[in-house]
Amino acid sequence: MKHVTRIQDLGPEGVEAVLSQAAAWKQKDPGAIFPGKLLGMVFFNPSLRTRTSFEAVMLRAGGHAIVLDVGSGVWKLEDRPGAVMNADRAEHIKEASPVLSRFVDMLGIRTFSQGGGDEEDEADPVINAFRKWATVPVVSMESAREHPCQGLADALTLRETFGTTKKLPVTLTWAPHIKPLPKAVPNSFLLSAAAAGCEVRVAHPPGFDLHPAVRAEAEAYARATGGSITYTHDQDEALVGSRAVYAKSWGPTAQTASTPTDVAALLASYSGWMPTRRHMAKAAKDAAFLHCLPVRRNVEVADEVLDHSSSRVVDEAGNRYHVQRALLAWMRGGGF
Amino acid sequence: MKHVTRIQDLGPEGVEAVLSQAAAWKQKDPGAIFPGKLLGMVFFNPSLRTRTSFEAVMLRAGGHAIVLDVGSGVWKLEDRPGAVMNADRAEHIKEASPVLSRFVDMLGIRTFSQGGGDEEDEADPVINAFRKWATVPVVSMESAREHPCQGLADALTLRETFGTTKKLPVTLTWAPHIKPLPKAVPNSFLLSAAAAGCEVRVAHPPGFDLHPAVRAEAEAYARATGGSITYTHDQDEALVGSRAVYAKSWGPTAQTASTPTDVAALLASYSGWMPTRRHMAKAAKDAAFLHCLPVRRNVEVADEVLDHSSSRVVDEAGNRYHVQRALLAWMRGGGF
Amino acid sequence: MKHVTRIQDLGPEGVEAVLSQAAAWKQKDPGAIFPGKLLGMVFFNPSLRTRTSFEAVMLRAGGHAIVLDVGSGVWKLEDRPGAVMNADRAEHIKEASPVLSRFVDMLGIRTFSQGGGDEEDEADPVINAFRKWATVPVVSMESAREHPCQGLADALTLRETFGTTKKLPVTLTWAPHIKPLPKAVPNSFLLSAAAAGCEVRVAHPPGFDLHPAVRAEAEAYARATGGSITYTHDQDEALVGSRAVYAKSWGPTAQTASTPTDVAALLASYSGWMPTRRHMAKAAKDAAFLHCLPVRRNVEVADEVLDHSSSRVVDEAGNRYHVQRALLAWMRGGGF
Incomplete structure (x- = not known):
């Protein structure tokens, strides 16, 4: 199972593979390469391009996206191991990530820096908690450290x-x-x-x-x-x-x-x-x-x-669509 | 490319054409007339009927809707030419409109009066900015001047x-x-x-x-x-x-x-x-x-x-569904 | 037309039927049993599991879900008969429920206790107002009295x-x-x-x-x-x-x-x-x-x-998907 939440997950070879595939499919649409597949998209922060381009990728490839807004449509999520959860974060990612994994084929996570400074951003705790506990592939839709797409x-x-x-x-x-x-x-x-x-x-x-x-x-x-x-x-x-x-x-x-x-x-x-x-x-x-x-x-x-x-x-911005389609396919070994 | 953000875009002949088609299709469902097509719906304001009826039109006709809530799921958008964007509006429609046009086949926009008075409402700046910069057809889901659907x-x-x-x-x-x-x-x-x-x-x-x-x-x-x-x-x-x-x-x-x-x-x-x-x-x-x-x-x-x-x-309210299906078809010259 | 907003709507026989069907379909996926059908989901409160599992059920069975967030994407709704609506609730469920019924094949409602005490929760006014005025089946996604799924x-x-x-x-x-x-x-x-x-x-x-x-x-x-x-x-x-x-x-x-x-x-x-x-x-x-x-x-x-x-x-939590698929099928007499 391949997660991609940072460029390091691809390495130069993976980057090259995704760029080549994206360019090729931009010229010739591959059609319904994700038939009936579900991408669960979890947003801790607002999004215009990312939300629209990912959902368009899934829909045009025969799949679907389910969109969750943490903090408005969904309560806030806890990422810290061992936390005594007596404040505003009502659910731990240790539950949320495996539970969502039961319903979808892949998880996309969007989370910004939580303002804890450069070292916390480098550790990227929220998306890494999802990655750790998910049982389906996790793709970054931007996190504290990187925005690989x-x-x-x-x-x-x-x-x-x-x-x-x-x-x-x-x-x-x-x-x-x-x-x-x-x-x-x-x-x-x-x-x-x-x-x-x-x-x-x-x-x-x-x-x-x-x-x-x-x-x-x-x-x-x-x-x-x-x-x-x-x-x-x-x-x-x-x-x-x-x-x-x-x-x-x-x-x-x-x-x-x-x-x-x-x-x-x-x-x-x-x-x-x-x-x-x-x-x-x-x-x-x-x-x-x-x-x-x-x-x-x-x-x-x-x-x-x-x-x-x-x-x-x-x-x-338009190329977000093309690289994301190629990236999801790369993560699933060519498709779903 | 036909935009419809006001009744003037249809004129009496267009109104007649849409009403006739809506009535005919209400009797006999035309089926999947928008296969695989995507309607991007941008909401600056809450909606119940509009959101549900437009999405139902797309889904029942074989297409899909992607829903964006400006100000909750999406940051606020600027419409003024030449603005120095140092306040709460984080993105200009001059970018948002053409970018969204890359991902969808048609854009629906919902925006109310911004409270600037009758002349500003008559000028309808937000939906007109989308219309000006979009590269796909724009349909009004209500704006400051009109609610044509x-x-x-x-x-x-x-x-x-x-x-x-x-x-x-x-x-x-x-x-x-x-x-x-x-x-x-x-x-x-x-x-x-x-x-x-x-x-x-x-x-x-x-x-x-x-x-x-x-x-x-x-x-x-x-x-x-x-x-x-x-x-x-x-x-x-x-x-x-x-x-x-x-x-x-x-x-x-x-x-x-x-x-x-x-x-x-x-x-x-x-x-x-x-x-x-x-x-x-x-x-x-x-x-x-x-x-x-x-x-x-x-x-x-x-x-x-x-x-x-x-x-x-x-x-x-139920007729919103029927006129909107006919209107989108009219805008696309009979279909997508 | 069968509504299910409480266990009483099923009774022990219905519970048994749903559990058996859920277990059977968990072993052998029934495929596209809700082709082209629309579930309208109205959320008065946040949700993670419910929203994702219901939408996944519809999508994997060939249907779709339309998601409405009351109070953010939608204005607040009134449930009290005869109310003089001069406060923050801008639409009555007496309109909202039959109007939404025109656009979808089934309605899912999520509403918590309104804090009015045990007797009000027992009366469950919001979901019962939807149930009373809907012209399509209503399923509970949790209300004041029960969370049957x-x-x-x-x-x-x-x-x-x-x-x-x-x-x-x-x-x-x-x-x-x-x-x-x-x-x-x-x-x-x-x-x-x-x-x-x-x-x-x-x-x-x-x-x-x-x-x-x-x-x-x-x-x-x-x-x-x-x-x-x-x-x-x-x-x-x-x-x-x-x-x-x-x-x-x-x-x-x-x-x-x-x-x-x-x-x-x-x-x-x-x-x-x-x-x-x-x-x-x-x-x-x-x-x-x-x-x-x-x-x-x-x-x-x-x-x-x-x-x-x-x-x-x-x-x-994963079983939410399985019982909900079986429940929707039971409500529709085996399917849509």
């Missing part, structure tokens, strides 16, 4: 745009926001791009480092695939010669050590990092622009970048 | 009850409520009934006029179909000789100019407008009673009217 | 574990909690176990009596099936020789007479009732442990009991 969609979009991702110079740049965001998306872009052999440049202000374990894992993928990764606090330096620019905001390292006011001031102090056409002009001619969406226009990215013909953000 | 269900119910709607005397009467409601439903009844050739009498207290643009549009339909429209502040006068009475509450004109307390007092001052059997006795013998539902019993309409054999409100 | 799953689990339920000694024991819970689940276990012929021992602290009408109904089933029921305030006495232990918390009798502080203190005073392995050791060797879930670990039941090999709680 987004990373795969990003890599597919790069491959479609440039023919290959091998040694492709791409910049992952930090961008401003009104609040500190989780690092799952930048982590996944970094890991996927490294696994796809890109020459990745990561640019962010001081104090916004990605977790050492993520960086070490990405470095290993780069070595295996002939790619490379560099880090800089100089956004301009990173952009020069980049064929693609991936913008994303994330919170400062060890953010639990700062007050909300400190964090807001810190984020505001880097408003110049918001990509504009002036920034894009530093990259290669006609460099592609990517973002995972949702994007706060004119805070995180300027209208003029998102509305420019070089923006691939809608295609990138 | 309700208007079509109303007209089908009149036609079923009386055989024809041509020159049928019907009264649209304002009714009391605990708060000012949007005008989408009275607008849609007026426009649909005019497009179906009715002799419409609109009765409401002073200060509750419908928007001039809606009235002008309805007038044009009445001229084209041989119908007529009159307006009065005298409820009794309107009721005399009416074959059908359509009750609905709506807020005062330019309601943003009044305080909530003023509006509540204004609404309370017209409690005598609540339809009772005494009111119905002024209309034609066995006049049909209609209301779009939900209805606040004994505030908006008396129990004795809703529970009387002349009430068609449940049949009217 | 849970009771049926409990009985099936006992039968699977022990081969028969006839004269099986089983203890239903009250357990601690952080707040007073409804009595629907203990009522349903008692009624189902009695209808299945068990020798039921009910143990609870003084002041937590089940409603006299429920006890009288269970007594009648026990007489008809050769089972028996005894009540005690001595948990140890009940456990001795029990082959199965069913733990569940519920609130004190006439709980509306007490302040929240009094109730919390009362619940806390019986923390020794929480099942541990020490408690289980008093029952028969290898006695099975059951609970309806969700369970608050280390408040209601100790980890060591839930994690022991004798715990059947996940199988019990």
Whole structure:
């Protein structure tokens, strides 16, 4: 039984297999490859693209999705072993995960960082509790550490745009926001791009480092695939010669050590990092622009970048469908 | 590509085509006319009838609906061009609409008035943003200006009850409520009934006029179909000789100019407008009673009217299914 | 047209028929027995198991479920006849129930106690309003008085574990909690176990009596099936020789007479009732442990009991699927 809740579950070979299958099936629809199969989708957090694209994958392949919203349609769930459950979490994942496994053929889990800091996010307790206790395959729809389906969609979009991702110079740049965001998306872009052999440049202000374990894992993928990764606090330096620019905001390292006011001031102090056409002009001619969406226009990215013909953000979101279909098939050994 | 977010998108000929098809298919089920097709339903506001009837249409015709609740299951969406998105709206419809278009075959949107007043409602910014940026057909499930599917269900119910709607005397009467409601439903009844050739009498207290643009549009339909429209502040006068009475509450004109307390007092001052059997006795013998539902019993309409054999409100709601099936087929040129 | 909102709708013969069919179909999947049929599911309260298991039943049998969340996706509903609806309940079940009946083939309703006390729970006004006004069969997904599908799953689990339920000694024991819970689940276990012929021992602290009408109904089933029921305030006495232990918390009798502080203190005073392995050791060797879930670990039941090999709680939840499939078929005379 294969779970996929992080890029490591695929490795560079798995990433390659999923991207190839996704591209092939995008050209030629495989039809009802999941006939009568049920994907249970558990959302601890809101979703637009993920919910719609996963359900569309299942329905168009002859299956179905059952959607559960934790905290509105469902009570809150406990993940801590040995907890004395006398507060607001009314059910333990130790029951919820195996019980749901009785009713569906696969479980998709969406859970964000719980705000406990970088080490807790790295441990990814909620999705790992589901994974531990499920008796059916678990797929991540984004968790505290990673958003692997987004990373795969990003890599597919790069491959479609440039023919290959091998040694492709791409910049992952930090961008401003009104609040500190989780690092799952930048982590996944970094890991996927490294696994796809890109020459990745990561640019962010001081104090916004990605977790050492993520960086070490990405470095290993780069070595295996002939790619490379560099880090800089100089956004301009990173952009020069980049064929693609991936913008994303994330919170400062060890953010639990700062007050909300400190964090807001810190984020505001880097408003110049918001990509504009002036920034894009530093990259290669006609460099592609990517973002995972949702994007706060004119805070995180300027209208003029998102509305420019070089923006691939809608295609990138559309590719969520294609990589997810291929990923579910890969997890089930070619189908259900 | 046909969008239908207002009766104007159909015109009298389209209204006629949809009503005829709905009536025909109500007699003889057309079966799986939308095989494997996906309707994405985006709800900015709660719904019972609309959600259930649209999903039932898709499922019984061999397709599926994917339901998204904005603000609970999905974050809030921005509709304003050029907005600096530094508040609670986390995604722009400029992205959400084309992205959702990648995953589904048609989009249904439900959004109420945002409380910005009559001119904003007339401009209908949210549904028009979806319409502008979608790459699949958009159907209204009610917006600030209109609720076209309700208007079509109303007209089908009149036609079923009386055989024809041509020159049928019907009264649209304002009714009391605990708060000012949007005008989408009275607008849609007026426009649909005019497009179906009715002799419409609109009765409401002073200060509750419908928007001039809606009235002008309805007038044009009445001229084209041989119908007529009159307006009065005298409820009794309107009721005399009416074959059908359509009750609905709506807020005062330019309601943003009044305080909530003023509006509540204004609404309370017209409690005598609540339809009772005494009111119905002024209309034609066995006049049909209609209301779009939900209805606040004994505030908006008396129990004795809703529970009387002349009430068609449940049949009217049931007709939502039939007109929506015909409408989606019309939008897709006979099917998907 | 058969509604099933309480065990009385089945009686001992119906219970037997459903359990036999559930067991048979669990061994041999009956396939698409509800082709194209729609179950409308109306939730007044959150749900995990119920929502997923009912939707899975419909989907795997070739049908579909439409899910409505009252109070989030849908406005609040009124159940009181003659109500002047000037508060937060925007639609009466007198409309909602027949309207939904137009769109679906069967209605499932989930509603908890409204906190009005034991007599109101016994009258079960919300689900009875749906039942009264629906024009399609209504199935309970738990209401104020009962949770019949849970009771049926409990009985099936006992039968699977022990081969028969006839004269099986089983203890239903009250357990601690952080707040007073409804009595629907203990009522349903008692009624189902009695209808299945068990020798039921009910143990609870003084002041937590089940409603006299429920006890009288269970007594009648026990007489008809050769089972028996005894009540005690001595948990140890009940456990001795029990082959199965069913733990569940519920609130004190006439709980509306007490302040929240009094109730919390009362619940806390019986923390020794929480099942541990020490408690289980008093029952028969290898006695099975059951609970309806969700369970608050280390408040209601100790980890060591839930994690022991004798715990059947996940199988019990899994059986919800099997009894519900058989129940829907029974309600429709063998299918749809």
